[in-house]
Amino acid sequence: MKRKQPKLITGGILLIFSLTLCFLSGREFRSMLKKDKIYPSSGLTEVQKLSHYFPSLKGSPGDTDIYIFSGEEAGGNLLILGGCHPNEPAGYITAVLAAENIRVQKGKVLIIPQANLSGFTHNDPFEGNPQRFPISTPGGDRWFRYGSRLTNPVHQWPDPVLYRNPAGQKLAGTExxxxxxxxxGRKNGGLTEKVAFGIMELLRLEKIDIAIDLHEAAPEYPVINAIVFHENSAELAAIALMELQMEGIELRLEESPKNLRGLSHREWGDFYSIEAFLLETANAAHGRFKGKPSTALILEGKDNNxxxxxxxxxxxxxFDENGIPLEERAxxxxxxxxxxxxxxxxLHSESLILFTGLPDISVLKKEGIGAFLKPPK
Ligand SMILES: [Zn+2]
Structure with a gap:
């Protein structure tokens, strides 16, 4: 009996330690469910849920918000998609910034800042990235989630060993x-396939003319600082590139590969013949060479490696000592x-899209993103 006592004490201490660890990590995990606040501009016409276009998503963790800005005059329809990959903050923040500043005069602009809403509710533990990052506004800090590239496994599990996507491409199971x-997308598929199907329904029902999917990638990834375009919009992309070059902004044009199926620009363009684009900037926090993960790395983009x-x-x-800050990427x-x-x-005077409010990029780089976001309420 005497010999058993130390074992019982050690066991008790280990049990209390494990329970404390479970409680703290569980609390951290659950904290990601708290939604980021977005304050749309006064030009907002309505907010819809993705389930408005695909009712099967109603109440699901994929039922994301869509901010709709309609001009007084009818015209073309634009979709801006951010947060397809919630670990690519420039894509997400650019969509938030657009939603908080845009005013549409002609046509309609739909903005989805968190396309994969479930991906914002967790992050990749092995990456060691912070769960949130702050952006300073004159009225205080706004906090935004830094999520995962993938849907939360709590919402969609298990992954197959091999994934055959709705376009017929065979991929690794995590995809x-x-x-x-x-x-x-698939009407009766997993949550992520249903979200993709919902976005396809939105494109169809809102008669979208042009859709732009905002992303980031690691600086060692070949498709970077690039506009990826569907081949039906080659001329449009070439004219845009010339305009950007005249402003001193170097971007590459990459044609959407025909044999890589399931990607936004490929399927949007193939299905509805819309002008479909994906934009990539370089995020060091995303990469394999990165040093210590931190909010500074996300915001300033500086990394000695x-x-x-x-x-x-x-x-x-x-990539030099000045890094590639979030301002520059946005x-x-x-x-x-x-x-x-x-x-x-x-090219399309019959479907004009006219808007104001998006900041001048030299002012944005100088004053920072926070100067163009509403203060926290
Ligand atoms: Zn991406």
């Missing part, structure tokens, strides 16, 4: 939870969106 491999990799010629973008997205719409208007 079953990657929204940008799930198009054109990437400076070294750049010197060794291993990157597809210029500015590239905004400049490309403006150029694509100007180019659309040049």
């Amino acid at each position: 079953y939870r990657n929204l940008n491999r799930n198009y054109p 990437y400076v070294k990799a750049g010197r060794l010629g291993r990157l597809f973008v210029h 500015a590239r997205h905004i400049a490309a969106v403006k150029a694509l719409i100007a180019s659309h208007n040049e």
Whole structure:
């Protein structure tokens, strides 16, 4: 009996330690369910849920908000999609920034800041990234979630060993939870396939003319600082690129590969013949070479490992001690969106889309994103 006592004490301490650890990590995990606040501009016409277009999503973790801005005059219809990959903050923040500033005069602009809403409710534990990052506004800090590339496994599980997506492409099993491999979606599929199907329904029912999917990628990824275009919009993309070059913004044009199926630009363009684009900027927090993950890395984009990799010629973008801050990445997205719409208007006078409010990119880079976001309420 005497010999058993130390074992009981050690066991008790270990049990209390494990329970405390479970409680704290559970609390952290659940904290990601708390939604980010978005304050749309006074030009907002209505907010809809994705389930408005595909009722089967109603009340599900994929039923994301859609901010709709209608002009007084009818015209063309634009969809801006952010947060397809919630670990690509420039895509997400550019969509938020657009929703909080845009005013539409002609046509209609629909903005989805969190396309994969479930992906915002967790992050990738092995990446060590913070769960949130702050953006300072004159009225205080706004906090935004830094989620995962994939749908939360709590909402969609298990992954198959091999995933055959709705477009027939065979992929690794985890891609079953990657929204940008799930198009054109499945009506009765997994949650991610249903979200993809809902977005396809929105494109059809809202008669979208041009859709732009905002992303980021690691600086070592070859398709970076790029406009990926569906081949039906090659001329439009070329005109936009010339406009961007005249403004001193270097971007590459990449044609959407025909044999890589399930991606937004490929399936949107193939299904509805709309002008479909995907934009990529370089996010060091996303990459395999990154050093210590932190909010500073997400916001300032500075990383010594990437400076070294750049010197060794291993990157597809210029990367020096100044890093690639979030302002610069969001500015590239905004400049490309403006150029694509100007180019659309040049080619399609029958479906003009006219809006104001998106910041001048030199002012955005100088004053920061927070200058263009509403203060927290
Ligand atoms: Zn992405």
